[in-house]
Amino acid sequence: MGTQLIWQxxxxSGGGDxxxxxxxxxxxxxxxxxxxxxxxxxRLTTTPLAVARLLHHIRSGGDA
Structure with a gap:
């Protein structure tokens, strides 16, 4: 049995359900x-570094 994932x-994404x-x-x-x-x-599996780079790119207004 696998570990239960806690999704955030x-x-x-806005309020509500x-x-x-x-x-x-x-x-x-x-x-x-x-x-x-x-x-x-x-699901997409990735690393924390890849997510951090994606968020930095989005926040800095980088091109797609």
Missing amino acids: KSSY GNACVELAAATPANLHLRESEQPDT
Whole structure:
């Protein structure tokens, strides 16, 4: 049996229980899972460094 993941909703997803949310869960200290709430069984596994770089790029207004 695997460890229960604790999902955190993005603060930019808005309030309420809607399904327009990006969620993140720490699987291990070296791995994070990302999912979109409308399709919770589809997950992207990545590293904390990759997420930090993505957030920095978004916050700095970088091009896509």
